[in-house]
Amino acid sequence: MATIAEALGIDRSAVVKRAKSEHWLHTTERTQGGRRHLYPIGALPTDVRAKVEIAAAKLALAAIATPAPANDDPVTEAAAASADSATAWAWFDRQPDSTKAEARRKAEALDAIATLVGQGLGLTAARDSVAAAIGDSPRTLIRWGKRVTGVPRADWLPALADQYAGGTRTAACTPAAWEAFKADYLRQEQPTAASCYGRLARAAKAEGWTIPSLKTLERRIEAEVPQAVRTLLRQGPEALKRSYPHQTRDRSVFTAMQAVNADGHKFDVFAKWPDGTVARPVMVAFQDLYSGKILSWRIGRSECQEAVRLTIRDMVATFGIPEQCWLDNGRNFASKWITGGTANRYRFKVKDDEPAGALTLLGVQVHWTTPYWGQAKPIERAFRDLCDTVAKHPACAGAWTGNNPMAKPENYGSKAIPIADFIAMANQEIAHHNARPGRRAATAAGRSLDETFAESYATSVVRRATEEQLRQMLLAGEGLRLDGKSGELKLWGNRYWTEALSNHAGRKVVVRFDPENLAAPVPVYTLDGRYIATAERREAAGFDNVADGKSFNRARGDYLRATRQAADAQVRLDALDPVARVTELQPATPPKPGVTRLHTPPRRGKAATTTEPTAAPTADTVTDLLTAGLARLRSA
Template structure:
C-alpha cells in the first residue's frame, strides 16, 4: 500500500517513472487517450485537486505496472536512500512548479526580482567580494534590508538551482484561513440560497442571522459568506437557481460543418409565415406562407413557393422547382410537420406520423428520386439552417418600403402605429420577395466557413461547377493561420473560438464574458489550449470541441451523451451541497414571540355610582391592590357621612386591610 495514492500530471512527469512521459503536457495527453479522465471515473481514477489553484489528480492504479512498482519502491515504508530522496525531491519540485504556474503575474515578477538579487550576490562573491559586503551592496541597490536577502537565501538553501524561482515566490494567500462558520449555518444558507426561487442573498443572510441567534451558530460576515457562495462552481449555482435548461445552454452546442457537402448534395426546407398583409386575387387579406429549399453547403436559397397556408402542394411545387432548375439532391432535411411528411412527397419513408411503411404505399417524389430524407428536431434551429435566412427576411425584407402600412409586426404586442392600414397586392408581394431573395443570395461579405467573404451564390456556383467531384469537399478545408493571443470567453456557453476551432472546459464557466490569454501550438490546433487570465494566472487546459459532420448521427449521439453526463455531474453536486430541504429551512426559522400581557393601570378613574366600582355578584376573591381598595372604601365612607378617625377605621374594615 502506497503512502500516497494521488498525483498531478506535473508530479508524475517529475518522477520519471517507467512507461510515462517526462513532460506534463504529454502526461495529460496520455491521460485523455487512456480514458483516465472519463466523467464516470471521477473519484475513482481521477479527482479535482483540493486547495488553491485546483487542477486534476490521478490515482496510482491508472499507471502501468512498471510505474506502480517504481512508486512502491520510492514510497516504501522506511525506505531511505539517495534514489528515493531524489525522487521525492523531484516530486516536490514538480508540484511546486505547477503551483507557481497558477500564480498571478505579480507573484511571478516578485520571484524573478528576488532571483536576480541572489544572482547579483553570487556574482559579487565569485569576483572576490566578501559575502557580507556583497549582501550589503545588493541590498542597498535593491532598497531592501540585508536581513531580507539572507531570508531569501534560506528559502533556497540546499535546493537545486533550477528550482529556485518557485521557492522565491511569495507564499501568502488565503488558503486554509477564513472566518469561523458553523457547519449547520453553512448548510442552512446553501439550502436557502441554492433554489429555483433565486432569493436575494441579503434576505437569506437575514434569515440565517435570525436562526443562528436562536440556535447558537457561529456566522461570519455577509461579505465572507457571499464570497464562499461565489466560490461554488458556476454550473452548480446555475443548475440550482436557474434550472437544468439554463445549465444546458452553458454546454457548447454541437457544431456541424457544412463543408463536408458539395453544392446541391444536401438541402433543407421549412415554411415561413410573412409578417405582411397580402390581398389575394379573390379579395381575401391574409398573411402568406412561403416554403423554401436552401442549399446546406452554401446557404443559398434554391427555390420557393408562396401560398395561403403551408400545404403539401406548395412543398411539392417548391421541390419540383429545385429539381428542374438545379438537379436532384442526395440528402434532404425536412420539418416534421404533416405537410412535409405527406406520402405524396416522402411516401415510403418512416416518420413520426408513419411508423410503418406498407408495401402498397405509393412512393413519394423524393423517395422515387432516391433522395435520403432526414427528419429534423421540432423547434431546433441548428437542425435547419434555413431558419437563419428566415430571420433575415423577417428583419429586413418584410419591412420593405413597398410593404409600408401592411407590416403586421413580429409580435402581437409590437404592432406598428399604421397596423392593417393597407394590404399589398399579391403580384407586388411576389415581385418584391423575388428581388429580395435574389439580393440575399448575391449579397457579398458572408462570413461562413464556406463563403469566406463571398456571396452565397458565388460559393454555390464554384462548388456546383465541380460537383460531383468528390475532392471538392476536401479542397474546402482552409489553412488556419495562427491567431494573436487574447480572446473572449463567450458569454453564451463559455467557449473559446480560435482559428475556426472551439475550445471548452468546465472551469471557463466562471470567466464568461471576459478576455483571456490563450497559448497554443499553431501546428496542433486540435489539441488542448492553455488558458490564462490577463494577469497571468493559469486557469487550466481547454480541449478542442471537435465539429461533427452535418449528417454524422453517431457524433450527435456522442455529444448528447457527454452533455447528459456533464449535467448529471452537476445534479449530483447540487444534491450533495444541499443537505437541507426548503421545508427544513422553514422549520428552523425562529418562532414569533408571544404577544406580551397588558400592563396593570397606574391610575384608576372612578365610575359614576358606587355600585359600578365592585360588582355585587362577584363571589371570587378580589385581587385588587390594597391601596386601591382603601381608596374606594374611603370614598364610600365619605359618601356615608363618615369623617376623621372614624372614616379611617371604616375604610380599613371594608377594604380588608387586616389581610
C-alpha cells in the first residue's frame, strides 16, 4: 500500500478510502503490526496502474544499478558524461554485428527484470525468471546490472558490449628480417610475396635470422602498411591518384554550345592511304559538354594543328562559337595557331608578339586538362564507344590491330581498309552514336544526344562567326602564282577562277582552302594579306558533252560582253580627237658648214694615212693647199 500511495503522491488513508469507495479487488495479509491489503496490479484502475508501473520501474532500476557518486559541479558532470557517451558510441559503432546483437540481448534482459518488478514480482524472483528464460544464470544478470551502474538507459548498449582485447602474442621475427622483407616486397617491380619470402629464407639462413611463416608476414604487411602506402610503393603515384575517388561533375550547369571539350583518338585499325601508305587513322573531335553530342570531327594521318583548326571551323560554322573549351595540354592543341595569346598556355612561351590562335580570336575561354586523364574529358567516354562501333565494324574485319600488343587478333595485318571507306563508315557510326536513344546521363534522361542538344540549343544564346572569321580558319597556301593570261589558279590538280583574279594575272597570291573539300570555293589574298575574291572551282567537261560546252560558251560570252561594256564605259572614242589633230610644219633649211675640204684619194702602192688635224685650218693654209694641188696636176 505504501507503493501505491507513493506512486499517486497522496496519503495512505486517502488510498484506502478510494479503494473502499471503488471496491478495489484485494487480499488481506496479517503482519506483526496488524494487517495489510494487497491489490493485484492488473485489477487497479487505469490511471492508478500506470503510475504504479512507473514507480515500480524506477525502484527496479535503483535496485539493479546503484547510482554513481554525485559531482559537485553539475556542468562539468554533464560535459564529461556527454564526452564519455560519444566515445562509447563511436567504439560501439566499429564493432561487428554479432557484438552489437549480444549487447541488445543483455539490455532486453535487464528491461524484462525491471518490468516484472514493476508488476509486483520480487527482484530475486524476477531475476531468476528472466535467467531461466534466456538460458543464463542469475549471477550473470547481476554482473550485467553492475555494468550499467550509473549509466543512463540510452547508453546501455556500449556499456553491455563485450570488449575483447584479443591475443597479443606474435610470432618471433628478427627486426632486420622484417625490414628486409618489406624493402623487397614494396618495390615497383611488384614481386610476389612468395618470391620475397624465398629470398628472405636464404638470407635468414646465412644471417641467422628468425622468421615466421609467409602467411604471418603477409598478415603483418596488411596490418602495419596501409593500402594507400602499398599502392604508392608498388604501383607508383599514378595508380595512387587513380585510387582516389573521382569528382563527379554536374554538366547540367551548362547549356548547349556553352562549353565544349576536345581530344584526339587513334583508331586501332590499319587504313590504306591514296599514296599506298598503311597507318592507323587519327580523329580529332569536339564534344558538347551539356549533351555529350559529338559536334565536329576530322580524320587524318596525325593529330596535327591543321586538323584541330579545321575541326574548330566545322563546329563554329555549323553550331556557333562556344564560350568555354576544355583542351588537352598536348602539343597540337596548345599550338600557337590554335590557342596563341592565351594567358595560361604554358606548353610554349607566351610572347607579346605571338600571333593570336583560332580560339583566341573567337574569344573562347580555354581550360587545360591533364593529359591522359580521361576523368577530366567526357569525350574519352565517347571514344570508348567508338572503339567498339567503329574500330570493330564489319568493314574493318582483318584490319583491326587490337588495343594493345597482347591483344592482337589472329588475322592481324591481313587487311587495310581504304581510308575513304573508313571515313565514310566512321561518319555514319558517329551519326548513329549521337542519335542512339536511352542515354542515362542526367541531362539526357533517356533521350538521345541529338534530342538533348536540340532542346537546349533552341533556347541558348550562341554567338555566330562572320564569313571573314571562317575564312581565316582555313589552311593557307602561300606563293601560288596565277596564270599570266587569265589569272586562273591551280591547286592540287584543281582550277579556280573568278573575274577579280584577272587583275592579278601572273602574280603570286595566298589561297585558303580545306584539303578535304577542294570542290568548295577558295578565298584568295594578296601576299600582304588583302582579300581579293573567292574563286569557284572550274570542273573539266566531257569531250562530247554538248550541254557543258554550251554552258561554257554562254559563260564566256557573258564575260566578253560584260568586259566590252566595261571597256566602252571607260574609253570614249571622241576623247582621242584633240590628240589626233596634226599641225602642218615647213621643212627646215639645212645649215652651211663653216669649212669645206676636198677629198684626196691615196696614191697607188702606198698605204693610206690619216692625219688628225691638230687645229682648225686657216685661210692661208687653204690657199697653200690649193696651190700645191694645182702644181701636182700640171706635172702629171
